[in-house]
Amino acid sequence: MEQDYIKLIFGLKLKQIRTDKNLSLFGLSKLTGLSKSYLNEIEKGKKYPKPDKIAILSDRLDVPYDQLVSLKLDKNLAPVGEILQSKILKEIPFDLFGIKESNLIDIVANAPAKVNAFISTIIEIAKHYNFSRESFFLASVRSFQEANNNYFDDLEQKVLKFAKSYQVDLTQPVLSKDLEEILVEEYGYTINETELGKHEALDNLRSVFVPKTQTLLLASGVDEAQRAFIFAKEIAYHFLEITDRLFTFPWIKFDSFDQVLNNFYASYFAGALVLPKEELTLKLQDVFEKDTFDKTQFLKTMESFNASPESFYQRLTNVLPKAFNIKNLFFLRFTHKANSNKFYLKKELHLSHQHSPRANETNEHYCRRWASLKVLKDISKSKKTHEFDIQISNYVNDDMTYLVLSSATQDPFKPNQYRSITIGLLLNKQLERKLNFLNDKAIKTQDVGVTCERCAIKECKLREAPPIVLDKIEKNKKIEDIVSTLNNVFSKAL
Incomplete structure (x- = not known):
């Protein structure tokens, strides 16, 4: 685990123990002989005390030493600990959204109870909607697209640079045979169009790339447009110098957020190449x-x-x-x-x-x-x-x-x-x-x-279900209005 997270977990525990004992930072400083600013730095996760200082805290707070240094948080802060100790914060490139990881740590340190409640809520929502790790990563990429109006000029310029370098005429339809030639001659690819068809379980896959031998296994059913896109995407990985990538199309699984993001970059490049x-x-x-x-x-x-x-x-x-x-x-x-x-x-x-x-x-x-x-x-x-x-x-x-x-x-x-x-x-x-x-x-x-279920259109002949959600909202509003009326009537009676 990252040292920053170890510091933060210790700080969260110390702050919780101090709060439970109704001690201010000033009070803890007087009790331990440690400076208020030093203790504040510890609680914010910016410093980790040396063993002799931990021993002082353990003795004065009457908390076992091992409990203080343990990375296990009590149930009130457990969700925060799970997030901090997981790989999620490491996998998401916060810089894409203009967020510094240090800022997140400060937020957690300054309001752990509120952050804990928020994280717990997110976890409950995720469980209720069966929101997987994959769904979370894909939603993050989608938010990244939306934040940039789904236009990335650096990738557009890379496509123009590639077309000029390899003499691809973008005023004419980009054909798969021309892209295949580049893959074979420039990047040493071997194209195999028979192997995937031998495996019934792989009938949903369009392609599989084997990096060790630079072999691209291609499904026999792909049409010309699909071939061109697949080849363009493979070119993108090389031309953009992407190594942390997915090897199947469509993807089966991914190991990190970077792979999801790189898959998007390669797909964007391919789309910009075949549709200039x-x-x-x-x-x-x-x-x-x-x-x-x-x-x-x-x-x-x-x-x-x-x-x-x-x-x-x-x-x-x-x-x-x-x-x-x-x-x-x-x-x-x-x-x-x-x-x-x-x-x-x-x-x-x-x-x-x-x-x-x-x-x-x-x-x-x-x-x-x-x-x-x-x-x-x-x-x-x-x-x-x-x-x-x-x-x-x-x-x-x-x-x-x-x-x-x-x-x-x-x-x-x-x-x-x-x-x-x-x-x-x-x-x-x-x-x-x-x-x-x-x-x-x-x-x-x-x-x-x-x-x-949420539609107010009356007498819709295509309706598949009654507007039960709207009916519930309307019923609650009617109850609210009656209660309000009763409150006004009996307030006047008094």
Whole structure:
């Protein structure tokens, strides 16, 4: 364990013992003969006393020496101790969020009881929602993206530097064969496209990288766009000089927060390579300048890049905030199995910090009026390879309206499984300035909720469950009003 944490745990114990004995720092100083400033430094975790000083504290406070130096905290501070002794504080790069680890230690030292209550609350919430270590790390990366409007200019510049160095023409679709050549010739890769298919348990994996032999095992079912993205991501690890990385796509497990963050960096680089910002911006500008929404032109724009619909929509979350100053947006990815009434929210990003939902584990029914779910139902019943829809979604509970674009495709690795990718843009003056087609009457407007259980829309034919959450809130409000009335009536009677 880090020496700083050992100091802090000793300081927390000393402060708790002193407080339990109703001693001030001044009183403890008089009792022990140790200076008040010295004791204050100990309690803040900045100094660790020498054995002779610990012996004095033990004797004057009537606490066994071994109990003082033990790293075990009593139950009131145990959660703080668990956090301090765990690897979590070591794994999260607080500097990304402008936070110094020393500041956290000061906060814990100055208000251990309140910090303990906060940590205990977080732990209880995590248990209630089955919030895993992986979920915590992924949420941290998502917060990092949101804090930076999901745009990272240093990575954008690295992509341009790579393209110039390796003579990759970003005005043309970036093909997998060209990226494969770079991997083989420059980085000594061997591409194996037969091995993964021999292992049924690995049917969800697109690729596995074996670093010892620089071998990339590739699933036989990946299409051209997926191949290009996988190769671009492998190039990113090398060009960005990332060594602490994940070796499977999609990931199975990770050992540290750095691996999660580096996976994001490599994915961002790959997306920026196959969907160059300048080219994408120019094509989006042509779509936005028209007075009506041209679905054909939008889909052609998507198809003009060697990228999947998911990569395209995710890239929009990078480009729109930077190139068009459209920052109030959200991104959602749902999965759905044919003939099922279940829809699972698997990925989300909220640059607006407002839009609902955030992924939850409450088993509530997401609004069936969403374009995200409609395209999934449509494609599961049709034989199309791509379903697209656009609508203006008016969130009646939140008093916010979004322009929503959504695409659904079949999962090539899972029969009868489908996924939808959605981006929503908050309707405001900025969006009106950038998108001329917002007044297009052909774009339908739909009142929507978040989940059926929380939806106030009356007589919804698509409702899957009664609004039990709203009913409970309304019932509590009625009780509150009656109690208030009774209080006023009987206060006057007195």
